[in-house]
Amino acid sequence: MQYQGVLTKMQTEIGSPIQYYLVFENDFLNVNQLLDKKMSINFVGYQCLNCKKEKKIYRQGFCYDCFFEIPQAADWVMKPELSKAHLGIEERDLEYEQRVQLKPHIVYLANSSNVKVGVTRKTQVPTRWIDQGAHEAIEIVEVPNRYLAGITEVALKDYVGDKTNWRTMLKNEVQDENLVEWRDKLKQYIPEEAQQYFIENNTETNLEFPVLQYPKKLKTLNLTKTPDFEGVLKGIKGQYFIFEDNTVFNVRSNEGFVVTINV
Structure with missing residues (x-):
């Protein structure tokens, strides 16, 4: 066919x-x-x-x-910490930016080639993890907007990776990690503005690829x-x-x- x-x-x-x-x-x-x-x-x-x-x-x-014109490709998409819709400030299209940025966002840990931190809209869990080839993942923080998720990710990047080694992921040269322990260890580094949104009692999600x-x-x-x-x-x-x-x-x-x- x-x-x-x-x-x-x-x-x-x-x-x-x-x-x-x-x-x-x-x-x-x-x-x-x-x-x-x-x-x-x-x-x-x-x-x-x-x-x-x-x-x-x-x-x-x-x-x-x-x-270089549409809001779907603006800088805040790849760098959530640049989000400004919560301040009413437009980058390319404020209506679109408010619709996307002012929704619940998740800061998570995913293990695809190594443990990394990432950000996604709540509605994109577990899709985002699947797209990254993560065989295990866990939510750390659920915040009400993209900006708070972004600054949390930036803070945690000093202590955990934020990139996937796609070659390692595809070769499946990966090791299981205790993501609950990682979550608890990283709690102290979450910015003060996001501390109240820390998720304490959850377990990791395991994913099986075909x-x-x-x-x-x-x-x-x-x-x-x-x-x-x-x-x-x-x-x-x-x-x-x-x-x-x-x-x-x-x-x-x-x-x-x-x-x-x-x-």
């Missing part, structure tokens, strides 16, 4: 294992069903996720112009350099396809690419 559409990050459903879905305008594909099967990915072109024009993708699925075979030596598929690829799918972790020949493909980093997938 052939599927065609604009790549966006895979939708997920919690389960044992996690279920992954590619959603196109006219097609819907449960990727788990492709495990151990040969599939091809063919690059067709570009379509900006915002303006829908056939323009080269710059970052995050957006063309150059949209990336992987039949982990790669040993990674090869990254770049569709602009290799527009036609074929391989046997052996796993899905984070937002990556893992193929039998050790090729890995990051769906999220290719958002806005128009592709055909043949199974």
